[in-house]
Every structure is written in C-alpha cells, then in structure tokens.
Amino acid sequence: MKDRTFQPLERPVVGEMNVPGDKSISHRAVMFGSMAKGKTVIDNFLDGEDCLHTIDIFRQMGVRIKQSGLHVVIESDGVEAFQEPTAPLYFGNSGTTARLMLGILPALPFFTVMHGDPHLTIRPMERVVTPLKLMGAQMDGRKEGNYLPIAIKGGVLTGIHYELPVKSAQVKSAVLLAGLFAEGETTVIEQTKTRDHTENMLRAFGADIVSNENTITVTNKRKLRATDVTVPGDISSAAFFIVAAAIVPNSYLTLKNVGLNETRTGIIDILLEMGANITIENKREISGEMLGDITVRYTKLKGVIVEGDIIPRLIDEIPIIALLATQATGSTVIKNAEELRVKETDRIHAVVTILTTLGAKLEETADGMIVHGDTKLQGGSIASYSDHRIAMMGVIASLISEGSVTIDDVSSIAISYPAFFDDLAKVTKER
Ligand code: S3P
Numbered sequence: 001m002k003d004r005t006f007q008p009l010e011r012p013v014v015g016e017m018n019v020p021g022d023k024s025i026s027h028r029a030v031m032f033g034s035m036a037k038g039k040t041v042i043d044n045f046l047d048g049e050d051c052l053h054t055i056d057i058f059r060q061m062g063v064r065i066k067q068s069g070l071h072v073v074i075e076s077d078g079v080e081a082f083q084e085p086t087a088p089l090y091f092g093n094s095g096t097t098a099r100l101m102l103g104i105l106p107a108l109p110f111f112t113v114m115h116g117d118p119h120l121t122i123r124p125m126e127r128v129v130t131p132l133k134l135m136g137a138q139m140d141g142r143k144e145g146n147y148l149p150i151a152i153k154g155g156v157l158t159g160i161h162y163e164l165p166v167k168s169a170q171v172k173s174a175v176l177l178a179g180l181f182a183e184g185e186t187t188v189i190e191q192t193k194t195r196d197h198t199e200n201m202l203r204a205f206g207a208d209i210v211s212n213e214n215t216i217t218v219t220n221k222r223k224l225r226a227t228d229v230t231v232p233g234d235i236s237s238a239a240f241f242i243v244a245a246a247i248v249p250n251s252y253l254t255l256k257n258v259g260l261n262e263t264r265t266g267i268i269d270i271l272l273e274m275g276a277n278i279t280i281e282n283k284r285e286i287s288g289e290m291l292g293d294i295t296v297r298y299t300k301l302k303g304v305i306v307e308g309d310i311i312p313r314l315i316d317e318i319p320i321i322a323l324l325a326t327q328a329t330g331s332t333v334i335k336n337a338e339e340l341r342v343k344e345t346d347r348i349h350a351v352v353t354i355l356t357t358l359g360a361k362l363e364e365t366a367d368g369m370i371v372h373g374d375t376k377l378q379g380g381s382i383a384s385y386s387d388h389r390i391a392m393m394g395v396i397a398s399l400i401s402e403g404s405v406t407i408d409d410v411s412s413i414a415i416s417y418p419a420f421f422d423d424l425a426k427v428t429k430e431r
Helices: 023-035 049-060 095-107 126-134 169-181 197-204 235-247 266-273 308-313 315-326 338-342 347-357 388-399 411-415 420-428
Strands: 004-006 014-018 037-043 064-068 071-077 111-115 138-141 147-153 161-163 185-189 208-212 215-219 252-259 277-286 289-297 331-334 361-365 368-372 380-382 405-407
Touching: 004 388, 014 420, 023 037, 023 049, 023 071, 023 095, 023 169, 023 197, 049 064, 049 095, 049 411, 095 111, 095 126, 095 138, 095 147, 095 169, 126 138, 126 169, 169 185, 169 197, 169 215, 197 208, 235 252, 235 266, 235 289, 235 315, 235 388, 235 420, 266 277, 266 308, 266 315, 308 315, 315 331, 315 338, 315 347, 315 361, 315 368, 315 388, 338 347, 347 361, 347 368, 347 380, 347 388, 388 405, 388 411, 388 420
Parallel strands: 014 252, 161 185, 380 405
Antiparallel strands: 004 405, 037 071, 064 071, 111 147, 138 147, 185 215, 208 215, 252 289, 277 289, 331 368, 361 368
C-alpha cells in the first residue's frame, strides 16, 4: 500500500467540470446491451474498475464488446447465443455486478461460478439468493449461498410476487432480471422507492415492464431490442465536489451534465434543507434519465435530520454528507441507514473513525451517526478501508483541515472515479 499525503487548500474550489458517467447506469447498459440482439453503443461510459469487470464477464460469455475510454460498442447475437464460460467469473469489488448477475445467470442453460475480491467475498448475497431460489434458481455458495464464491446451474425459473425485505435497488433489479426469463409474471414490491435505472433502461430496451408507485411487474421476454445509451454524469461522484464547494469558503463551482433521477437526488434535497446556495439549470432528459448542470456556492449551513424514505436516495453519499455536517452549525442526525454497514466496508464505522481521527465530534449509532457541527478538522493519518467513497471523503476532508491528511491507500478511487485527482486539480489550482 502506498500512503499519500494531502495538504489543506488555501483557495476556494472554483470552475466548471464534468463528472464521470453514472456507475449504476453504465453497468446496466453493458448488461442489457449484451443481452439484446444487435448493436448497442454506449457513450460517456464509466471506465472505472467495477464497470470494466461487467464488460469482462460478458466477454467471457462470448459477447463482442469494444471499449475505448468512454465509448463502448456491443455486438451481440442475444442472450440465446451466450456461451458457457470456461473459467470462474471474477467480479472484483463490484457488488452491483455480482447482485444483478445473480438474477441473470440462473436462467442461462449452463454452469457458472462467481467469485470476487476479499471485500466482495464478505458482502451478503442471501438477500438476492433467497428470492431467486423461490423462483427455482439452482445455486449454492459459502454459508448456504450467502457469500461468494457461488456456483450456479442454469434452469427454468417461475415468476414470483415478492415484497422486498431490504431497501435495495440491487435486489429489486436481480429479481426483475430473473423475471425477464421466468414463466409468467414477476412482481416486486418495495417498502421505499429505490433507484429505478433498471426499470427505465429495460423499458428502453423493449421489455414488458410496468411500474406503479412501489410495485413493478415484468413479464417474460428474453428478447431485448438493442438501444444506444448516453450515460449521465454520476451524482454520487459529483457529490464529492458539491460538498467541497459547499465547505471551502468562497467556492463557486458548476458541475455539468449530472444525472438528476429523483431516486438519486437526496443529497440536493438535504443540502437545500441545510441552507445551501445551489441551483440547477439546463434540465433535460437523455436515454430515459434526467440530467442537468448543478451550481454550488459556498455558504454557511445548518445541521439537519437525515432519516426515512430519503435514505435510499442518498445512501452512497452519506460518508460525504457526514463530512459536510462537521462544518454545519448544530448537529446532524443520520438514522435508518443500517444498510451502510454492508457496503464496500462498514461505512458507519469507517466514517465515524476517520472523522474522529481528524478532530471532528461524532457518535456512532446502530443505524447511523450523530455529527456535531462547527468543528475545525485538524488533519492526521487515516485508513481508507479500501473503499473508494471513503478514500474520496478523506481527500475532500484534507481541503479544510488545519494540517495535512495522510491516507494509507487511495487506489480504490479508480473503482468509480479514475480521473478524480485530475478533476480535483482542475478546480483547486491557483488562478
Ligand atoms: C446500486 C444500488 C445501491 C448502491 C450501489 C449501486 C445499484 O446498493 O449503494 O452503489 O446500482 O443498483 P443497494 O441495492 O445495496 O442499496
């Protein structure tokens, strides 16, 4: 591992920037483009490690995929032509790839083995395996199929009516994807609406899918129609820069072409509630998803309560929201976010440990944290837990620290934001 030390920023964050393509949408574009017969072109693809694993997996099943940077061309003879991979499929760190593929592989007429890196290998899969087994999927893995490696023998699936016990778009998506191949109808009911990129994109690829509030029904349709996809910027990546501009005095930053699907914009709602000076312009729709330009100007913020139905709309942004809250007046309480404990790392514990080390005042709770505001960060040495979003939060914290911040390893940032340091340099350089 390679330590890196980051110095405080003595200037505001200023300028105009683009953020990389959305990770959730990039994964789905590769998956559905591979399943559809014909040619699918993806623009503004996220060339981060997680999405590159998704490409590799379909290549191993015989799909022709050319990727050069942000441009991907998929030529597929359709899901019927997929070939049995001769080696285990490697998912790296990517929970989204693993969970969504768990919904596709059991319907394919061959045998597959899924494995991942040490972090993915301890993430729970039972939440996906349980409904799939109810549909007739034949699969097993460590600890009764709860953990990778998992082996799958393809077969016949039957549609189900399933109430999701967890608020998870990955679980919802896996069941809906299995439903594409299952006999009859498959209905998923969510307690709280989670990101709906699967539904939007399946519709664009010609699937029979109907959403009504929190109920989504898909009907068996193996044949998808190839469709080009332009991926909006990832609001979860933009979040690091939005927060940087919100906490570094005198900042003024515009982020262009950021995805604004309302199942993902919880961070904007929270910032507005905290009193942020934030505007959205040029709002439009591309490939079934909303996007626009976000401008943030530094202003003093106040603490809020983050709980309930907003949690799935900002789940990946909670680490950076916690940093934001250390600079607001009063306390911020984050509740109902227990899902953070099973992300790339236990993000509740990681965030509280890191920000406390840097000099902030936080209390860890079972399902979130209490962040006491108005604390000056001092700097220090922290671990990134090999988690991309934790590492980026640490780097943004260094901008407002009194002393430098040393992070044990920032290589995980390439999972979702390969150009993070270049982009940061552009908006923090001396002018
Ligand atoms: C994702 C869903 C969320 C999110 C993850 C990406 C997706 O996970 O945290 O980064 O693309 O469907 P959960 O489904 O576990 O909440």
